[in-house]
Amino acid sequence: MPEGTEGKTVPHSKQPGSIGLVEKQFYTFCEPPHEMELASGAKLGPITLAYETYGQLNRDKSNAILILHALSGDAHAAGKYEESDKHPGWWDNNIGPGKAFDTDKYFVISSNVIGGCQGSTGPPSINPATGKEYGLSFPMITVHDMVRAQVHLIDHLGIGKLLAVTGGSMGGMQALRWAVSFPDRVIASIPIATTSKLSPQGIAFNEVGRVAIMADPNFHDGDYYGKTVPREGLALARMIGHITYLSDDSMHEKFGRKLRGKKSFGYNFNVDFEVESYLRYKGDTFVHRFDANSYLYITKAIDYFDLSLPHGSLVKAVEGTNTKFLIVSFKSDWLYPPYQAREIVKAMMINGIDVTYCEIDSRYGHDAFLLDEGEMSKIITNFLANVAESNGILEAAST
Amino acid sequence: MMAEGARIDHSVILDFIPAGTKVLDLGCGDGSLLVKLVRQKAVTGRGIEISEVGVRSCIAKGLTVMQGDIDKGLRDYPDNSFDYVVLNQTLQAVKKPDVVLSEILRVGKKGIVGFPNFAYWKMRFYLFSYGRMPKTEFLPFEWYDTPNIHFCSIVDFREYCAKNGVRIEKTVYLSTDRGGRVLRGVRPNLFAENAVYLLSAGR
Missing domain, CATH: 3.40.50.1820 (Alpha/Beta hydrolase fold, catalytic domain)
Known part of the structure; x- marks a missing residue:
């Protein structure tokens, strides 16, 4: 400085x-x-x-x-x-x-x-x-x-x-x-x-994301504007996406098996590990800036792409x-x-x-x-x- | 894989290649030969280099280079797609020299191959006197950590060409003994440190 x-x-x-x-x-x-x-x-x-x-x-x-x-x-x-x-x-x-x-x-x-x-x-x-x-x-x-x-x-x-x-x-x-x-x-x-x-593996991950969105009870065939958005589905799709953007090495480096804000296991289904916290955070913040239908359309465009x-x-x-x-x-x-x-x-x-x-x-x-x-x-x-x-x-x- | 030194071999190769031709440099390293070919001979130059560091140096020099393994990479090139394919100081580092040599003369109308002569007198002396794998200024590697896995001598290479129908059009022998000059004398297999060949398919 x-x-x-x-x-x-x-x-x-x-x-x-x-x-x-x-x-x-x-x-x-x-x-x-x-x-x-x-x-x-x-x-x-x-x-x-x-x-x-x-x-x-x-x-x-x-x-x-x-x-x-x-x-x-x-x-x-x-x-x-x-x-x-x-x-x-x-x-x-x-x-x-x-x-x-x-x-x-x-x-x-x-x-x-x-x-x-x-x-x-x-x-x-x-x-x-x-x-x-x-x-x-x-x-x-x-x-x-x-x-x-x-x-x-x-x-x-x-x-x-x-x-x-x-x-x-x-x-x-x-x-x-x-x-x-x-x-x-x-x-x-x-x-x-x-x-x-895109490889079949890539299409597979995109499809899981889309199914997560469409399975959300708030999805209503994409007609959710002005109502509750399918946030759980979109957040889940984003969490899956983020796993595919990282590597085994980068996850080790970024999170390891570190626990999130605790010294021992919680013995419940709340967040224990840093990596869980990261994925949930990424999912939760994504729903504020992205539309679930857009996610469906764009991932499909990626799947269709063939040069x-x-x-x-x-x-x-x-x-x-x-x-x-x-x-x-x-x-x-x-x-x-x-x-x-x-x-x-x-x-x-x-x-x-x-x-x-x-x-x-x-x-x-x-x-x-x-x-x-x-x-x-x-x-x-x-x-x-x-x-x-x-x-x-x-x-x-x-x- | 030679340490940086006087690059008389580069001038020899530049002399072999006419201006404006299409050249593929295999194992182009940091692109120091290819950049001379592009700038001084206005060739359409392409390089293949296995190391990311080499590729990045080539890009910094404005060269077109592909990161790839020449032991695997040549089969995709159509026949005669280059006027010259150069393999300089890399023959000894490839896994299958015979396959690479025949691919050079399939992909290129002509091939240029330069390599260190393992029968050079200093090598012989080193092995004879010390009983150890020779190390020189240009080949400074330890036996257990060297990119060079297929050494040959000038006699070996000539024999390979004769057996495999490779025509030797020109040969230049180099020696560092007197300031890295072209060697004009007898017994190149003993006195040449490096040899550069201009080759074409014999049939």
Whole structure:
């Protein structure tokens, strides 16, 4: 801490590396009768996407990076809305001045997904046709649909070609889909801790989460708005999810068999162990910020994701993309294991695509992409510097 | 796997490779050879490296590199997908040198293989006089903790090529005895510390 500030709280916006205070923005498009046709054949419109931007778009609009979030993420990737916010955005450790996604150089856009519940059109939104929340009448969506909606947003921002698209987990699926389906719009793609298709094990965990929500007596076929929400089911789904984001090692390190606020077993079914307390806390806090129906829709979109479709094979699917890739996986990630990333790399290699692949030796499981230990950000910083340099982008400020 | 030193072998390899070609560097380490190829020869370069540290150094140099095991990784590459496949100072560290060598000449139109000559006189002297596994400035590892598991001599390598229909197009022998220069003399199997070969499939 600099001299003289000891004992005082430095406002978030003044901390080095912080993007400061940010604002959520909205863009609405596909107004009827120009609805978007979804992969399922259903139509959706109007569509609103919530998004945030950090940094400055340069004059020729060539320094834009699109950040894509995971299952429970949102558009709030960096900074704080108010100084008093407890936490900054979900990828604040990587977005900001001097960070991997350096807002002194790049114009960073973070987009929410359709089907979400954080400001974008999703099951909790009002269906203009009925004046009521969509609930389960919301059409099924896919990762491809999410990306197609984001294309509207990027058009709206006047950006022809994104310097990079990136995200972890489901965000990585979007980063892959962007590059494969819109190769002319993406110079570089950085899919992290992701897969071309979720394993049956992953689908199984998602299904248990969905069943937990739908089995909640307050679920009422998704028609619970204005009433008691299915909090037990959603909390349980989140608890299961959190187990899959950690690793055996990280659980040992984080909790061990430590007891929670007691010296001996309680000999009852209340919380004994730290790990139980952690999972319950994660479940309980999640229900305050997330919608159960959105959880159903988004997990289903993750399950449906298959990059090889509609081509039939991954090798064919990635054929013809000029995008430069940096694919990152984590050794201890058993939900999106490295072998799945290697399959994508292999298909790209066969096509002669410019793909760099790094397997980071982290112990933190799938969560590693959020918990920066420095290695990932360094790799991204260097990769982006190279992409920016070879595309003639040096300093946003100097334009 | 050689400790850092005078990289005369790099200049030899740079001389072997024409500008603008497509090159795959197997076991590219920190990318020090590949970056010279990309910058000085404008090659389209790709690297495969097993260590995360090596991969990170390559990324920092702006190289395209894949973290992977070359003992497993080459079968996915189509035939002749590179003009040159380089295996420099790595042959002795792979599990199956014969498989890797035949894959090099399947995936590449030409192969470049550089390795330390185990029959180099200092090695022979070390083994003869001390009766211990040789250690040198460039091969400083203990026998129980070395990445190098398949040493061979120049004679062994030539014999392998003859038996397996590998055509030796060019050979450069290197010695550190007089400042790491190219060796122009007799008995390379005794006096060369390193050998670099330009190879192609004989049939």
